[in-house]
Amino acid sequence: MFEYSYIIxxxxxxxxxxxxxxxxxxxxxxxxxxxxxxxxxxxxxxSSSLGAVALPALLEREFSAVTFLALAAQQFRDVRNxxxxxxxxxxxxxxxxxGTAYIxxxxxxxxxxxxxxxxxxxxxxxxxxxxxxxxxRFYSILIGSIIGILTxxxxxxxxxxxxxxxxxxIYPANISxxxxxxxxxxxxxxxxxxxxxxxxxxxxxxxxxxxPKDENAIxxxxxxxxRKAIEHNVxxxxxIRKDLDEPDFSPMTTRDPDTGNLVFVIVSMEPDxxxxxxxxxxxxxxxxxxxxxxxSYAGRKAAD
Numbered sequence: 001m002f003e004y005s006y007i008i009x010x011x012x013x014x015x016x017x018x019x020x021x022x023x024x025x026x027x028x029x030x031x032x033x034x035x036x037x038x039x040x041x042x043x044x045x046x047s048s049s050l051g052a053v054a055l056p057a058l059l060e061r062e063f064s065a066v067t068f069l070a071l072a073a074q075q076f077r078d079v080r081n082x083x084x085x086x087x088x089x090x091x092x093x094x095x096x097x098x099g100t101a102y103i104x105x106x107x108x109x110x111x112x113x114x115x116x117x118x119x120x121x122x123x124x125x126x127x128x129x130x131x132x133x134x135x136x137r138f139y140s141i142l143i144g145s146i147i148g149i150l151t152x153x154x155x156x157x158x159x160x161x162x163x164x165x166x167x168x169x170i171y172p173a174n175i176s177x178x179x180x181x182x183x184x185x186x187x188x189x190x191x192x193x194x195x196x197x198x199x200x201x202x203x204x205x206x207x208x209x210x211x212p213k214d215e216n217a218i219x220x221x222x223x224x225x226x227r228k229a230i231e232h233n234v235x236x237x238x239x240i241r242k243d244l245d246e247p248d249f250s251p252m253t254t255r256d257p258d259t260g261n262l263v264f265v266i267v268s269m270e271p272d273x274x275x276x277x278x279x280x281x282x283x284x285x286x287x288x289x290x291x292x293x294x295x296s297y298a299g300r301k302a303a304d
């Protein structure tokens with residue numbers, strides 16, 4: 001296998017670069033740093049190595065070695081299950097939980113990224129092997145590396161996610177009370193019994209109205225998991241003025257049954273309406289929540 005080192009080494013390196021480029025620690029702090037990042041980085045090395053040695057193993061008729069690809073697939077599925085379990089366990093410690101849909105979305109993303117790392121290494125190894133038959137080895141490695149970088153860019157575009165701001169318009173909303181009923185843009189949300197809590201809402205709460213751009217967006221944003229993701233992301237970025245014994249101050253999202261619009265209200269630590277709009281806009285659209293009724297005959301007919 002050492003005679004194929006000119007294939008294996010560049011393929012592993014490009015695979016590792018692919019995984020590093022997908023590791024991003026932002027305000028969500030997941031994967032956590034440094035333990036979580038190190039764990040995923042190590043898995044990236046494993047998956048890139050498997051992709052890099054697959055072709056040389058076939059060339060050497062080491063068919064048993066290729067079975068490791070099947071084992072890797074099983075391992076990556078186990079990683080997905082572990083990520084799900086870990087997130088479900090720590091979600092109970094959040095003041096505003098992510099929700100099961102958001103957790104499943106994160107778990108699937110980490111599984112898919114390991115496959116993409118392995119495919120990047122495999123593609124680079126195939127390109128270098130084929131070009132080596134016609135070009136000097138240095139140029140075959142160089143072109144293979146360029147193809148690997150292009151593959152990484154394409155994979156990034158493939159896994160890029162829509163945001164709420166791309167499927168809906170977000171506008172500031174007015175908060176008021178009808179008796180003890182909290183209303184946002186005249187849409188009743190919940191009963192706030194304590195007078196002091198109502199005063200805090202009027203003084204410190206901010207609210208927005210989320211207006212879907214089409215019928216696809218209406219159905220997507222009606223998903224409870226998507227709404228929970230918005231509540232969690234905003235509370236993490238802007239902070240939240242509540243504790244376990246203060247349910248009145250939980251962020252709330254309510255849907256207007258007539259229009260499909262959502263209203264969202266939060267009593268945040270930083271009551272800035274522009275920041276609230278930005279935080280809502282940048283919330284990702286969950287794969288499990290995304291729907292396209294306009295792609296069906298019945299959906300298009302009903303929308304006419």
